[in-house]
Amino acid sequence: MTRSLFRPARLAALGVFALAGLIFWVSFNTAQGTNIRSDDSMLRLSDLIQERSRKNEALDSSAASLRRQVDGLAQRDDGSTSAQKRELGDLEKAAGTRKVSGSGLSVTLDDAPTNATAKVPGLPDPEPNDLVIHQQDLQAVVNALWKGGAKGIKIMDQRLISTSAVRCVGNTLILQGRVYSPPYKVTAVGDPGKLRETLDSAPAIKNYMEYVDAYGLGWKVDEHKAVTLPGYSGTVDLQHAKPLE
Structure with a gap:
């Protein structure tokens, strides 16, 4: 009886050690010899986000300039009355675009x-x-x-x-x-x-x-x-x- 109980326990212990070895191997393979906590990949990601943010800012500025030109041409040639233009201006203010x-x-x-x-x-x-x-x-x-x-x-x-x-x-x-x-x-x-x-x-x-x-x-x-x-x-x-x- 004692030996039959000992055998499953011993097999379970060997399984735990094998799993631990697998985890260590995966960790080593992922880190490739570097310190995961100090890996500069997160720094590179932060730099990428900041760079994309700057590009978005530049694109927003360019788009705003083009939109002002388009709006100016549209208002000049659309044939709207003064009352209609005032109404449009009020709507733009309410929408936050002015x-x-x-x-x-x-x-x-x-x-x-x-x-x-x-x-x-x-x-x-x-x-x-x-x-x-x-x-x-x-x-x-x-x-x-x-x-x-x-x-x-x-x-x-x-x-x-x-x-x-x-x-x-x-x-x-x-x-x-x-x-x-x-x-x-x-x-x-x-x-x-x-x-x-x-x-x-x-x-x-x-x-x-x-x-x-x-x-x-x-x-x-x-x-x-x-x-x-x-x-x-x-x-x-x-x-x-x-x-x-």
């Missing part, structure tokens, strides 16, 4: 220092996620500014429209094909008092401010007597998924 100027404010959010500790006695030391700006933080600011009656909003140097998506991957922002790193600046045109009021009353921002006080996340609000936001210059074509047949 620049908008006026008083407003800007909100700047930034990551906390990587070596930050709890600033309030009794709080635990922060986790890495406690020290970075998240997608919901930027969305909370944008939503509060719209609620406060903003006539237009831009993040960094890009105007937001109804189809703009604020997405964060790690500690970087991806907005309309371009990549940004913190600090992130959100600028709105509107009544500064109403905009600040909705910022102060938003529950999601109140939660963010707790982390500002606890761990040193960046938060700065500046009012502006005059600010100009550019018109959105990207494509306005709606994109949607199609099922495979």
